[in-house]
Amino acid sequence: MANLSYLPPVLALSLLVVFAADASTLQDYCVTILGNSVCKDPKLVEANDFFFSVLHIAGNTTNPTGSRVTPVFAAQLPGLNTLGISMARVDIAPWGINPPHSHPRATEIFTVLEGTLEVGFITSNPENRHFRKVLQKGDVFVFPIGLIHYQRNIGNAHVVAIAALSSQNPGGITIGNAMFGATPEIASEVLVKAFQLDKTIINYLQSKF
Template sequence: MKGAHVLAAFVLLALSSSFASAFDPSPLQDFCVAINDPKDGVFVNGKFCRDPMLATANDFSFSGLNIPGNTSNKVGSNVTLVNVDKIPGLNTLGISLARIDFAPYGGLNPPHTHPRATEILVVLEGTLYVGFVTSNPNRLITKVLNAGDVFVFPIGLIHFQFNIGQTNAVAISGLSSQNPGVITIANAVFGSNPPINPGVLTKAFQVDKNVVSYLQKQFWVNNH
C-alpha cells in the first residue's frame, strides 16, 4: 500500500512538472533585444538577442501611434500593432499593444482570435459595441463602451469591436504576448490559401454550395 502512495505522489509530481513547463519561463535577464542577424547572438523566444551592452533607447521605443489608421476599407477599421517586430526590446517580455481606428457608424474589427494573448481594450474616443464568445457552450458576452471604458477579451476566444457611434472611434489594446497573432474568422475560413474544400464548408455551415463558392470568391480584408 505504501508503494502505491509513493507511486501516486511520483505521478502527481511528474504531472505538475509537465504543467509548469507548458508555459514560457520567466526571463532570466533584464531584456533581450531582438536582432535578425544570428552573429554573436543568443536565440531566445524565436529571436536572437543583441549584446545588452549594445542596447539603445531606440530598441525600446516606437513613434507614430498618434497617427490615425486608414479605415477606408470594406470593414471600416484599421489595427496598428506594436509588437516585437516594431519594438525589438519587447522580446521575452510578454506584452504588446495596438491602436484600433474605426470609421463612423459601422466600422468593424471583425470576429477574430489571438491564439497567444489575452487582450485588454480601453476606448479613447467614440462608442463601441464589443463582445466575445465563450467555448462550448457558445455564450455571447457583450457590452457598449464609451470613452474611458475598459473591456477584457480572454485568450483564444472569438471577439469583435463595432462602432455604433456617428463619429470616428479609437481604442488602445494591451496584449499579453510579444507576438499575439491574429486569426480573423471569415478570412481564415473562406479566404485560406489554398481554399478549404467547398464540401467541408457546405456541410459545416449547412448552406448551398453556391453560397460557399460566392464567399470564397470575395476579397477578404486584412485590417491588421
C-alpha cells in the first residue's frame, strides 16, 4: 500500500477506495476449463464458453424450505472467470422461504419476475437492524455484501426472481446449515451458550440438519 500521509485527507480517502476495488483484468477474458484454474488457450475459446441455457427451467421446490436456487457462477459458466459478476434464478413455492444466508464475497441485487414476497436483511453488531420490504413483480431490492438476508413467499402463487451478484463466486453461508450441520459438528456446549437453548433442543436441531 502506498504512503498516503502527505496527501490531503479527501484525496487520500479516494485513493484508498480505488486500492480497495477489484483489480482490473489484464486481458479481455480468461475462460477456464471446468475444474481447472488455468486460462484456456484464447485460440480455443468459442461462443459456447460464454453461454449457459438453464434459467428458463423452473427450480424444484419440493423440499423442506420450498425454494430452489439455480446458480450461474463461474463454476457453471467458465466465461465469467475474472469478470466479477454472476447471477441466479430463485424459485419459491407459496409460503416457502429462501432461508437466512449470506454471501461473503458479493453484494446481491434481487429482481422479482413473478409473485409477491417479503425480503429482509440484518445489519452487523451491535445494531442488528432489520430492514424488511414486501416486493411485487418488477420490484428490485439490494442486499449488501456479507449481510444475512432472506426471502419469503407471502402469496399463493409461485415466485420467480433473478439475483445478480458482484462476484463470479459469491459463496453462500446458510445460517442454520452452518450452525447445526457443520462437519465435524460444533460442540453442543458451544451452541447451548450461543443460542441460550437447552441441550436437548440443540441436539434436535443438529439432527435435523
